[in-house]
Amino acid sequence: MISAQAWADAQRVWDFQQMGHDVRPCSVAIGLGSHDLGVADTTADLYHRGMMPLIVFTGATSRTTRERMPRGEAEHYRERAVELGVPAEAILVEPRARNTGENIRFSRALLEERHAPVSSALLISKPYEERRSYATACKLWPEVEWVSASTPMTMSEYVDSIGDARLVIDMLAGAQQRLMIYPQQGFMTEQNVPGDVTAAYERLRDAGFISRLVSETAERN
Structure with a gap:
């Protein structure tokens, strides 16, 4: 759930x-x-x-x-x-x-x-x-x-199209984590991440949506 x-x-x-x-x-x-x-x-x-x-x-x-x-x-x-x-x-x-x-x-x-x-x-x-x-x-x-x-659709529509809500949220968490840590590793340009987005990501991480997270010392994008 x-x-x-x-x-x-x-x-x-x-x-x-x-x-x-x-x-x-x-x-x-x-x-x-x-x-x-x-x-x-x-x-x-x-x-x-x-x-x-x-x-x-x-x-x-x-x-x-x-x-x-x-x-x-x-x-x-x-x-x-x-x-x-x-x-x-x-x-x-x-x-x-x-x-x-x-x-x-x-x-x-x-x-x-x-x-x-x-x-x-x-x-x-x-x-x-x-x-x-x-x-x-x-x-x-x-x-x-x-x-x-990208395909113009809402998050709910996308979840329905994939058929696996946990996978989608895991992927979302992984994408957000990379956006936050990879600029310092030279893989991306820096993005201004609002505080409420950072907090949302951290709550997802702490709630166990971690299957697509990487080590913060990872060397691949």
Whole structure:
């Protein structure tokens, strides 16, 4: 049973992670691999709306995806987008990245290898990781103007779509923790975290939503 306080705290963290950017046309879209095929759906929708001519899907597998996406997150995303009408030639696959930092670095290398000019990029993530992803991208590829995007939905709708409330709140707590500790480790740009967001995260941590937390001396993003 998840308490009313935990739901309220998760909602506060969810709201903070949302960047609220206005989606606009960009040079490329980078879809960050995860357990959530909704990232591929949203990327396909934005492609059909003319928001980018080129897509990079990036991601290998993780403990939450190795069974459901055995061919790799990026490849499953590509297949999904093609099913939704995106031309295969408009999609590049980056199949090695295992964390957000690698998503950005490896996507950049792939685009440079293909001589694709990039001045702006739509960064498409899960809804509760917009800010974390944005802070990582700004740190690792500062020359690009980043626009955050995700599937437009409420936290309750997202929980229903995943079907596992505890997993979502664990993931939220993990995203918020990284946003708070990784700038000092050089993995992200610093974000101004309001006190009530910090307090909400700490209550979630203390309530046991810890399965996606990392050691504060961790060296991976």
